[in-house]
Amino acid sequence: MAGVMAVAAESLAGGRARAARTVLDQVVLPGEELLLPEQEDAEGPGGTGERPLRLNAGVRARVRVVCGPGLRRCGDRLLVTKCGRLRYKEPGGSGGGGGVYWVDSQQKRYVPVKGDHVIGIVTAKSGDIFKVDVGGSEPASLSYLAFEGATKRNRPNVQVGDLIYGQFVVANKDMEPEMVCIDSCGRANGMGVIGQDGLLFKVTLGLIRKLLTPDCEILQEVGKLYPLEIVFGMNGRIWVKAKTIQQTLILANILEACEHMTADQRKQIFSRLAES
């Protein structure tokens, strides 16, 4: 144990930055610096000896790289601020960018981010705005005009304790977060007050992202069980509703537990459920 720790400490204390490309899908720890691809040639001491000399070595092709959650800019390099696996996404069809790097980490505490769709609970109604608890450090404010078809005379029917599905328009560390229930064109697109009944429960943020990936097997299997409705909030909250209370509870338990189950265990549980 002591030997492993010593080795780990040595490699980190060495301070040599690693190339981001070599660390993809591996665990990175906060404090590590990562080199972007274009800088490797200039800095690697012996690895790139065979490459031909570039005539314009001083001028580097500047590609716009996006550093996502868990990474920060540190001079020309990326500094890791959260522990997790480093991920990379190639630039899309437009081809302009240089790709996106981010750290896939796990946490339960949500920090409001602009553009995220979240489930909030209305805690107070004061004048023209509602105070909505989204699980962050501050309650977000939601104006009563930010609903589809709402005017000064025609107020939306929102009570304290209602569940709201909306997105953030302002969310930074200096200001109180603000959310709305319409998109930029003025349409609701499914946002607004979430209906009656159902159950709201909390899970980790990583699970939400896992469930919302395009080919998620868990959701496909869950969808085959019985008719149900689910709403996912990026703040770790899930609302489920099924025809009976028992079905709703089963669904909630499955979603909470599937984070720590392997694929086989999951299949066993689903087959058992399908029988009963």
Next chain:
Amino acid sequence: MAAERKTKLSKNLLRMKFMQRGLDSETKRQLEEEEKKIISEEHWYLDLPELKEKECFIIEEQSFLLCEDLLYGRMSFRGFNPEVEKLMLQMNSKNKTEEVEGETVELDVSDEEMARRYETLVGTIGKKFAKKRDRVNYEEDENGHVKPTVKAKKMFLKPQD
């Protein structure tokens, strides 16, 4: 005695409009240049050419939307909430529009038919608004389409000797 001592006018006074009317263009230009120099010297600027070199092309974003393509958050299965199912199709297809490039919008009327209709439309509407004399120019085609025929305009012909 007063003539020996020239009254010294202040700079501000000399800069006034009524004093400058008498000056010639050269002195005017010089005065303007001096003014501009004074103003531009008072502007503050950063004298750090290295800063431009260190300008980095790394953008920081805290949102996961850019990183991963996530599906829309509201879902309904087996017809529990038909509106949400419709929404699911709509929102998830918005993300996948790049893949579906081959599909074009289905037209009710094809382009060629549209062109044919317009061709005949010009004739029929034109005939409606044409004066009695010009209506002679419109003649019927074999298919029953009304088309205007271009006839030579009647002009004055000079008599030949």
